[in-house]
Structure formats: C-alpha cells, structure tokens
Amino acid sequence: MGEPVIELKGIRNRFGASVVHEHVDLTVYRGEILGIIGASGSGKTVLLRTMALLQRPVAGQVRLFGCDALHLPPEDERRLRLRLGFMFQNGALFSGLTVFENVRFPLAEHARLPADLCREIVMLKIRLAGLAAEDAGKYPRQLSGGMVKRAALARTLVLDPVVLFLDEPTAGLDPVTAGAFDALVVELKSLLDLTVVMVTHDLDTLWRATDRVAFLADRRVVALAPVGELARRPPHPAVAAYFAGRRGGEGAWKPR
Amino acid sequence: MVGCERSAFPAPEPAGWRFDGSRLRLTGAWTVLCLEKGRLEQPPPVPPGRPLVIDGSALTALDSAGARAIVALRARLQRQGSAPVRLEGFTPSRRRLLALVEGVPSVAPREPRPQWLESLGLAAFDVVADGLAYLAFVGRLALQGLGWLRHPRRIRWRATLAEMQRAGVNALFIVGLLSFLMGVVIAYQGGDPLSRYGANIYLVDLVGLTMLREIAPLVTAIIMAGRTGSAYTAEIGAMKITEEVDALRSLAIRPVEILALPKLAAMLVVMPLLIVFADFTGLLGGVLVSDLLFGVGLRSYLERLPQTFLMPSSFWVGLVKAPVFAFIITSIGCHQGFRVRGGATGVGYATTRSVVQSIFLVIVVDALFSILFNRLDL
C-alpha cells in the first residue's frame, strides 16, 4: 500500500441532536479504490463530505496528504481543494449552464489554457464520461438521470483531481453502462494514479472496482476489508445481513 | 507534521520545453493548472522535412489535460514540418494515457445562435404567449376559487391563515412606516403654498383626499408586489424546477389549488386591512406635520374629514381598489412562478418579471379607476 492520502481520526458528526458518526477512524491509501457501504441513512454521504472538506466535523481530525486539512491557510486550502474532485449524489450541475459550459466552468476559473485546447479538453472529458458530442449543448433539465451522472463525472474529472469522491456514481444507470463506468474508473485510476473513494449500493461495482470496502453501521466503521473477505466472513451481523439480503434477493424494504 | 507549517502545496514548475534542433525535451509539470497559454501557443520553429522527437523523460508530472496538449502539439509540429514526429521517453502508463486521450474524438459542437430577426420574433411571440397563458391561469384560478366557494369544506384554512400571517401581519410595520412618511411629505409640500393664501385649513382636504384615495392603496400595493408577489414567484418557481409541482400533480393534488388559492384568499382579506392601516398611519403623518408647522390640529381634521369625505367617501373609493390589486399581485406572482423554466436563473428572471408586471398593472388599473370614478362623479 502507498502512503496515506486521507486520514480520519476520531470523527464525530452531529446534526442537532442526532449523532451520525462517533469516533470514526479511517485511512485511505494512495492509489486504492475504497468503497463505502452501509444502510440508507447510515451516514455514507456525510462521511464522504467530511473527507472532501464539505462538512466540518464536530470533533476529530481530517488529514489530507499528511496535513491537518481543517486548519489550513486559505491559499493552501484552495490548492488542496483543486486536488479533490467530488461527484454529488444528484449531480449538482449548474442549471443555467449547458453540459459543455458546466464542464468548462472549473477550467475557465482555474486554468490558463489556450482556448482551443480548453475546448478539446472539455470535449475529451465529456466523451470519456460516455456522453455523445451532441449532448454537450444540452441543459441539465434536458438530460436523463444517467446522462446527468455522466455530465457530473465529466465536470469532476476536468481538473484532473488526485482524489476522486464519488457518491453513488452508478445508481440509476443500466447494467451495461454501470459496467463501463466501473471500467473507466479503474482505468483512470491506474493511468492517472488516482485515489478513489466511492459510496455505492451496487454490488457489481463493489466486486469489480474496489480494493477495500468500509462498512458503516452504528455510527462507526464496523468493518474494513476487501469485499470478498467481507462477503465470506462477515465480521458484524449488519454486514452479514447486507450481503445475505442482496444475494437472497429479498425485498430491500423493511419497516424500521 | 513539520513541513505543513509553511507551504504545504507548493506550485510545481510550469509546463515548458527545451529544443535542440532535433529533440524537443518537455520539462516541468504538464498538468491542467501548469499549462500556460503564452508558452503553448508558440511552438518552436521546426526545420521542415527533418524527423523530430518529443522527449518526455524529463516530465515531472502528466495528467490527461497535459497528455491532450502533447497530442495537439505533436499534430501541430507534424503539420508544420511535414515530417513524422515520434514520442520517446514516456513510461508505459503515460503512453496508455496518451493513447486514451488521442483515441477519443473531441469535436466541439457548434453553438447555434439565433439571428437578430429570429430573436425579435421569439421575444414578440413570448410576450403574446405570456399574455395568453396569464389569461388561462386567471381562468383556472377563478374556476377553482368557485369550487372553494361551492364547497367551503375544501377551503384550506390552515394554509390560508399562514399566508395571511406572512403577507399581512409581517408587512404591517413597513406599510405603516412608508404610508406615515408619505403623509408627512404631502402635508409638508402642500402646506407651504396653501399657507401663502391663508388656506391652511384645506390641508385636511389635501391630505385626506390624496391619502385615502390614492397614496395609501398605491403604496400598499407596491409594497405587496415587491414583498409578497416576488416571494410567491420565487417559492413556486423553486418548486417548479425541483419537480415538486409535478410531484403534487402525481399525487392527484392540483398545484393551483394548494399553492395559489390560499395565497389569493389571504391577499383578498389582508389587502383591504392593510390599506385601512395605511390610511390611518398616513393621516397620522399628515396631522402631525399640519399641527406642528401649519397650525391645523387634530380637531380640525376630526371636524372636516367626515363631512368632506364620507359622502361620497374617498375612504371607500380607496378601499374598492383593494381586492383588484390583491388579485393582480397574487395572480401575476403565482403565474410567473408556474411559468419558471430552466434553473436557478429562471427563478430570478421570473421574479423580476413578476414584480415589474404587477407594479405596472397596478398603476395602469389605478389610472383606469381614476377615470371611472371621475365619470361616476364619486
């Protein structure tokens, strides 16, 4: 394993009276793809947001690239954020801009590229994410759910981040596209030396793409291991239920 | 960590090259933030016909943007020198990256821009369509309002009361204050010429007439258009773009009934009350100034106001406008909200339109009322 890129220590997150995380410790190493799984509402998105500095924990430490990321001077924080790419669960595309403009936006803000190279890179990312060239001129409201995901991925990739945070990237995609997406993430990871943290409910993605999987339950990371190991020897009843339920094909709806 | 104190993330050396006649050695970090316009736009002069090598062994970093830039540079040099350009000194994974970015065609789409004549036509069409849609909306509002009147059990009291609180009670202060100031201004401006003729006592007529007939209803309507009508547009518009309006429809709930009708009912109740309140504070401002500066006290007002203004009553003439203004402001506010298209900018655009249109219409209708009352000798 490479050096640690993300270290969470004793993270505690709370909204009002409800505590989402308590004493969460988690380390992500350079060049790995870490999956985060757990029941709905177990705090996967919140954990991802904490790692990406979008949410300040109530207590605990977030170390990114070896630095205390919660107490950085503004200029360092800007440089740090440029190394992080976050793909939101619902895309979070700018509704007033076309796909092309959405993807170009971070480039135009931060890079000083010649205009034609800028256009080429934008189109490259749009095509890499699996959108057709004609889709580039469309507004977010004209896209299907899966196309929104791809446009969001293109925007996330456009600044070539070193760490990629993906929140349910394949949810709502057809199986073939989801498979292609997983392959793309693995390929980009190996080519660009990326570190990827992804939340997913897609078992296929877990098996195909992830190196390790963190399981969230009871406000903690209750298990952290490669997915094969988790499925074979679940270290926690919740993990066992997660994999058993999926394999048995039982309905996912259980009254709480 | 010791290294963290100073510069945790130093900027890498920008992308560049060294050229020695047959070898182009790439230097620095060829990454998206280190590629600079000035350097990249002037590729080195290549002697024509000589084969050339792009050497990547001295690169400190490469990402997909850098790879794309190298591919573009190579194509350009090849065109300039009309001889093959080879890539050397790239690690296998960098070669795969170059192949990846080269393999994806990247034609930028042409953005179709409408001609000016077309834009003009579209804009004109939009105005007409907006007017027609507004009429249709008014019709729907009226039909469903009648439904409420025929079946009073369907009235949503709770929502209506909440809207009254928002549109009425919370606006008391600003309406009262502005109307008071208008009263002060009118008495102040009118008192001077009147006192020159010794006609101070007519200040009562001046303040009473303008306040009750025109200023109080207009000031109230304009404040409501800016404060409440815009809020209606923004609220419904935001719900429209997040598909909450469609969600209501899918639940077999008519959006107009649940979103617009309580607002309309609330405004119809609240607007006359606010105008009466504005009448009161406006007169108060007038009385204050006329008493202090022109010697026309509260007693004169109490004597003169009833005989001059209750038969035929300026008070009622002002109040008759209230439901009309309330209808204009609410219907335009809600209509623009339902017409929001696109994203966040659409909401802002619709809110602007809502305020401009309702203030415009309020003033036009007020003028029509003046003509009407004049004809009727009221």
Ligand SMILES: Nc1ncnc2c1ncn2[C@@H]1O[C@H](COP(=O)(O)OP(=O)(O)OP(=O)(O)O)[C@@H](O)[C@H]1O
């Ligand atoms: N902004 C917020 N304010 C209050 N509570 C929040 C907020 N964001 C999240 N929560 C709460 O935190 C808990 C975890 O939410 P989170 O979005 O992380 O779930 P998740 O694991 O991503 O679920 P899903 O799989 O459904 O996306 C939930 O109970 C949620 O109610």
Ligand SMILES: [Mg+2]
């Ligand atoms: Mg989530």
